[in-house]
Amino acid sequence: MLTAENLPRPPYKNYQEWYAAQDTAHLIRKTQDAENIFRRTGITFAVYGHADSSEKLIPFDIIPRIISAREWRKLAQGIEQRVLALNAFLDDIYHKQEIIKAGRIPRELIEKNVAFLPEMIGFKPPGGVYTHIVGTDIVRTGEDQFYVLEDNARTPSGVSYMLENRETMMQMFPELFTLNKVQRVEDYPRLLRQSLAAVAPPGAKGKPRVAVLTPGIYNSAYYEHSFLADQMGVELVEGSDLRVLDGRVQMRTTRGYEAIDVLYRRVDDDFLDPLTFRPDSALGIPGIMDVYRAGNITIANAPGTGICDDKAIYSYMPEIVEFYTGRKALLENVPTWRCSEPASLKYVLENIADLVIKEVHGSGGYGMLVGPTATKKERSDFAEKLSARPSNYIAQPTLALSTVPIFVNKGVAPRHVDLRPYVLVSDKVKIIPGGLTRVALKQGSLVVNSSQGGGTKDTWVLED
Amino acid sequence: MLGRTANGLYWMFRYIERAENIARLVDAGLRVSLTRAGSSDEDWHGVLESAGVREAYSEVHDKMTAADAVDYLLRDRTNLSSVMSCIEAGRNNARMVRTALTRETWEATNEAWIDLKARMSRKLKAADLPELIGVIKHQCGLIRGAFHGSMLRNEIYNFARIGTFIERADNTARILDVKYYVLLPSVSQVGSALDNFQWESILRSVSAHRSYGWVYDGEYQAANIADMLILQVQMPRSLAYCYEKIVSNLRYLAEDYGGERLTAHDTADAIRTMLKRGAVSEIMDQGLHEFLEDFVYRNNQLSAEISDGYRFYQ
Numbered sequence: 001m002l003t004a005e006n007l008p009r010p011p012y013k014n015y016q017e018w019y020a021a022q023d024t025a026h027l028i029r030k031t032q033d034a035e036n037i038f039r040r041t042g043i044t045f046a047v048y049g050h051a052d053s054s055e056k057l058i059p060f061d062i063i064p065r066i067i068s069a070r071e072w073r074k075l076a077q078g079i080e081q082r083v084l085a086l087n088a089f090l091d092d093i094y095h096k097q098e099i100i101k102a103g104r105i106p107r108e109l110i111e112k113n114v115a116f117l118p119e120m121i122g123f124k125p126p127g128g129v130y131t132h133i134v135g136t137d138i139v140r141t142g143e144d145q146f147y148v149l150e151d152n153a154r155t156p157s158g159v160s161y162m163l164e165n166r167e168t169m170m171q172m173f174p175e176l177f178t179l180n181k182v183q184r185v186e187d188y189p190r191l192l193r194q195s196l197a198a199v200a201p202p203g204a205k206g207k208p209r210v211a212v213l214t215p216g217i218y219n220s221a222y223y224e225h226s227f228l229a230d231q232m233g234v235e236l237v238e239g240s241d242l243r244v245l246d247g248r249v250q251m252r253t254t255r256g257y258e259a260i261d262v263l264y265r266r267v268d269d270d271f272l273d274p275l276t277f278r279p280d281s282a283l284g285i286p287g288i289m290d291v292y293r294a295g296n297i298t299i300a301n302a303p304g305t306g307i308c309d310d311k312a313i314y315s316y317m318p319e320i321v322e323f324y325t326g327r328k329a330l331l332e333n334v335p336t337w338r339c340s341e342p343a344s345l346k347y348v349l350e351n352i353a354d355l356v357i358k359e360v361h362g363s364g365g366y367g368m369l370v371g372p373t374a375t376k377k378e379r380s381d382f383a384e385k386l387s388a389r390p391s392n393y394i395a396q397p398t399l400a401l402s403t404v405p406i407f408v409n410k411g412v413a414p415r416h417v418d419l420r421p422y423v424l425v426s427d428k429v430k431i432i433p434g435g436l437t438r439v440a441l442k443q444g445s446l447v448v449n450s451s452q453g454g455g456t457k458d459t460w461v462l463e464d
Numbered sequence: 465m466l467g468r469t470a471n472g473l474y475w476m477f478r479y480i481e482r483a484e485n486i487a488r489l490v491d492a493g494l495r496v497s498l499t500r501a502g503s504s505d506e507d508w509h510g511v512l513e514s515a516g517v518r519e520a521y522s523e524v525h526d527k528m529t530a531a532d533a534v535d536y537l538l539r540d541r542t543n544l545s546s547v548m549s550c551i552e553a554g555r556n557n558a559r560m561v562r563t564a565l566t567r568e569t570w571e572a573t574n575e576a577w578i579d580l581k582a583r584m585s586r587k588l589k590a591a592d593l594p595e596l597i598g599v600i601k602h603q604c605g606l607i608r609g610a611f612h613g614s615m616l617r618n619e620i621y622n623f624a625r626i627g628t629f630i631e632r633a634d635n636t637a638r639i640l641d642v643k644y645y646v647l648l649p650s651v652s653q654v655g656s657a658l659d660n661f662q663w664e665s666i667l668r669s670v671s672a673h674r675s676y677g678w679v680y681d682g683e684y685q686a687a688n689i690a691d692m693l694i695l696q697v698q699m700p701r702s703l704a705y706c707y708e709k710i711v712s713n714l715r716y717l718a719e720d721y722g723g724e725r726l727t728a729h730d731t732a733d734a735i736r737t738m739l740k741r742g743a744v745s746e747i748m749d750q751g752l753h754e755f756l757e758d759f760v761y762r763n764n765q766l767s768a769e770i771s772d773g774y775r776f777y778q
Contacts, residue, residue, distance in 0.1 A: 231564065254774040255724075
């Protein structure tokens with residue numbers, strides 16, 4: 001919030017003035033209020049492996065993160081470029097594979113990747129869109145200095161928190177929204193529905209029928225699935241509600257079966273169709289892939305997009321962006337060592353104490369090592385795993401991340417954050433001005449994942 | 465609407481209704497132990513029987529004590545019909561059908577679960593029971609109030625109401641059936657202290673000990689009590705009232721669905737007609753126990769026909 005001279009950064013100016021006039025005890029109460037709102041509304045998530053605490057609240061911080069319109073424009077351009085490149089990349093690897101032929105990316109990295117689906121080869125999804133909803137994780141290291149930490153092109157989650165955080169802030173501090181001109185995020189569900197309807201299969205008659213597919217109430221993100229279905233005004237379905245009839249995917253209603261045109265699925269590729277992928281999946285719909293390939297349903301995001309989330313593919317993003325857009329990437333990648341390459345592996349093992357090491361297919365902050373904060377034993381244990389399967393890992397330096405203020409009982413304290421803006425892709429690209437800011441609540445920590453004790457805060461993009 | 469959503473609504477309201485009825489049964493049981501000289505822990509057998517969990521109880525407990533019986537009925541998670549299990553199952557169903565509920569209805573259900581879970585997280589003390597039972601009824605009332613005050617009168621409402629009344633009819637019939645012998649003319653000595661006490665406890669289990677006086681003004685009589693719980697259409701927990709509601713909600717569904725009538729409509733109509741035309745003297749003559757057994761069976765059958773007809777499961 002402050003510049004080097006200990007003055008508020010320009011976007012925080014109004015907020016800082018307001019904050020200075022607040023009484024700390026009042027703000028502590030407000031923090032409690034926020035927690036009550038979240039608990040009553042049931043905005044919870046499940047942590048796997050904790051049977052006793054099956055529903056948890058994500059801690060919410062009452063100080064918003066504020067981004068100026070100028071900084072946001074720069075960021076948005078970079079994100080748009082990246083998302084278009086991702087879609088072009090997916091189209092290419094499932095068709096002509098020109099990027100491989102041009103020698104810009106190794107063939108085995110694509111074709112041997114578990115997230116690469118041969119079933120998608122030669123198939124063009126309706127509207128030519130692969131990743132309809134993208135969440136790009138960004139960190140800031142200084143004024144106008146943004147890095148992309150990872151791309152979430154499979155099923156980015158957390159957008160309900162972006163919306164509920166805003167809702168909660170407007171309920172608790174309405175006056176702040178007259179003091180600051182904050183750009184709207186509330187249109188997201190409407191835009192999402194429009195965006196999904198815009199990529200309905202060409203055969204869909206009338207208003208396309210959209211549904212959200214959830215694994216069910218025990219899934220960690222179930223709240224979000226029901227929230228989005230509710231806000232969009234579409235059905236929330238489970239695999240057991242759906243079956244393939246007359247070449248269409250249909251849902252069982254009290255009046256009989258009704259066809260679905262667009263399925264926003266929050267179920268992983270592996271579980272989507274037991275006839276094509278995991279035969280033991282009870283979450284999916286037998287035969288949906290045949291309907292998909294016949295062009296009678298849109299699946300969002302398309303199967304096989306998960307390859308973009310692979311951290312080894314990530315390390316090639318600068319090449320990928322340049323290859324498909326013809327321009328240098330506007331947003332930088334964090335420098336990444338691919339441990340599959342012997343020289344890199346050697347470097348990583350020698351500098352393990354300074355690096356963050358991640359599994360290429362990992363997510364949610366599981367299975368990673370944060371070198372600087374790890375114990376000696378944790379490091380040596382991890383080094384063993386790394387040496388046994390080097391191609392399973394990448395390593396990155398710990399960046400000098402900028403911090404933002406959070407509210408603690410004594411006032412404010414600095415913490416590391418990241419930012420996940422949400423992008424909708426149909427015939428056009430829409431980036432919602434804001435996103436989910438995740439906070440590493442532990443002092444000095446760099447891990448922001450909610451499964452690892454991270455919190456969230458509202459994210460404001462100011463108008464000019 | 466999805467068949468699974470209809471199923472979720474139906475069961476959400478069955479469970480909320482059951483939670484409240486179990487609380488009422490415990491309330492009546494506690495009342496007995498307070499007011500009756502020479503009452504014993506054995507009296508709880510009847511309460512467990514009415515709740516349909518007597519056998520299940522004896523699998524977990526060797527002897528019958530008031531404290532164990534109350535704990536089993538209110539908070540034991542291994543008892544799928546305990547108040548806590550019902551509230552949790554009701555709330556899980558509500559989570560599943562959340563997109564069909566108003567925010568008020570969902571929040572009332574979620575808050576009931578949060579509140580009761582906290583109150584029942586530890587072993588219960590006898591002194592806290594009256595307050596706890598009050599809170600259970602209060603929370604269930606809040607859910608019902610939010611539901612009535614905010615939900616559209618459409619198919620969502622109809623499935624929820626049908627679930628409520630199928631469950632309630634089942635509960636009332638079971639309560640009566642457990643005590644049917646005290647209502648038999650051959651054994652009852654009109655006006656004896658024992659009978660008065662037994663009868664009052666039946667009426668209390670369905671919150672009707674006050675309204676009885678308004679309807680039948682006068683002494684407790686076995687035939688009047690049976691009449692009130694079975695045939696009295698003004699009494700909101702009677703079988704006749706429940707079937708008025710079931711039939712009308714099924715009829716709204718049929719109208720909504722372009723006049724489509726299912727087997728369930730005929731079954732419900734037949735039961736309603738039987739209750740409408742029935743006379744309590746005939747029921748007593750033909751055998752109250754047999755009548756109630758048959759009713760519970762037909763009520764269950766109707767439930768299955770509704771599940772099938774509206775594609776709850778497949």
